[in-house]
Amino acid sequence: MQIAKKYVSESLIQLTIFLSLIGVRVDIDSYLSGYYTPLIEINLGPSTAYTQTPFHNLRDTLDGYSVHPKCPELDYFFASRRLLDEVRTLGSPRFPIQLNAWLVHQVSATDKANRGPSTDNNTDTNDGPENPGDEARDDAEHLPDGGQHEDGTKVKVEEVPTPITQLVQSSTLEQEVYIATAISRDVNLHDAMITSAGRGESRQVTQQQRALFRLESTSSSHTDVSPGMAVGLAALPFASVCNLTGNVSQHSAMGGCLDEAVFEHINQLGLEAMDTVDNQLMGPLESRDPQVLEDLDSDSGLSLETSSGGPVSPGSSEISSSSSYCEDECGATGYSSEVDSVPSKGIVEYAAAWSPPDLSESVWHDHSYSSPTFFDQPLVTLPHKGIKEEPLSDEDDGPRLDDRELSRDELRARAMCIPFSVLQIVNMPVEEFLEVLDGHGFSPEQVTLLRDIRRRGKNKLAAQNCRKRKLDAITGLQEEVERLRAQRDRLVREKHLTAKTMGAVGQQIKQLTRDILARLRDDSGHPLNPERFTLQCGANGRVVVQPVRRPAVNKTDKRKKEKKQ
């Protein structure tokens, strides 16, 4: 009885996991109606690196394969083929054994109904989405008086095994859903257990829970996972699957819990990584003296390679420079922090009038190639050659860096007494730029220079983006070539193997035909000559003995050949 109970429970757990995963991530209706549609829509998503040109939307979405941007059809073809492969792999879903045992442990825990205070706390920490009313319970548990609540939670835990017992006694669908509810609640326990580790609850108990959780989840590969589980899952009727999928709230809730629990660690890592990034971004800047930042001037003022920031440049400019213009409209923001040595009223005005775009937004939406090393480079980088070698202090006897290494446009701007840096000229929005041209009383020469500086700066960025894109395209094509080469080799091997098999089968058929014909007799009682007769298998499955036809075509061919000769 216990074995059967466990078997059914495990099967239902697996089914629930299966439905949760499918229900959350795959639209079954869409799959039933159109096989590729949902995935192709994924392919058209905003994950592409080139967002500004429509055909780029079909590129670089899944495996990193890329085709030349001028061949969107080819790219679409490859993308579809990759999607087909992925769909095929999805056809045989596999679930991590670790996950299965993780949940099985929960059933057994609830089945025993008394696991000690740790299990009790598991129940109490359940503040999952499907039990919003548990929040009050959870809040009440934060009260200093924990003993009474422990008693109270024991009662709640004892409620859980009831549906499981009922499940064993009958096999109605309603109870299958019922156990799914119970299981999902238990999954929520662990989820809450993990996520609430940092809250104000009893740390000792929480650590015990975590230790228990880790122990059982890691030792699950050889326990509690019987082959019958998979069989039981497969043996379940699809009708029940469909019915269960209708219970959106339950299975989706469980799916959510699963997702959260499984990816909890990943999320934490991601957050930690983001914190690290923030520290990397902000740390050096906060500790850097503004004057030093000012001295770290780019030699060209537009050199992306050494001082680029891409999306980060807005932030860097905002921090390190008193006023630098950024531009996310073109997706090619890539200017480093540069402070023009000519303070002006206009700079202050623009610093106040135009705020740089949100850094986070730029990070996620700006796919400009001008920022490939966003997280790899410090915000304030040194211009190529010279800056690192040159002392940055005023003790340097040589000429000042910004005098020596200013770009030509920067020098021209200074010569024309233009109170804006190249960065500002290039990065300011067009409206602001037009206002500058109109509102500062610049001479025609100054206006021309301003326009040239802006044009050259933007074109420089565009050229860098273009080159980067070209290199990426070449790399993608090389990878595609390698992949196709490997595929070709595999197909050639399969072809040879198939030919070999076909030859063997042909020999077997010949031998079988000889044997059969040797046992047959003609009208005179002689065995049939295999050279003159053959066996033909008709469409209806009948095997008929037919005389071998000497193709007359050969004779005509011979005649034709003879005529030609």
Added chain:
DNA sequence: CTGAATTGTCATCGG
């Protein structure tokens, strides 16, 4: 010193 690689710039096209 030479050649390759890199970078800046111009011209042009299309959106």
Added chain:
DNA sequence: TACCGATGACAATTC
């Protein structure tokens, strides 16, 4: 029409 990005081509610079 102006603006802007993409890109081929060329020259200057760097390695």
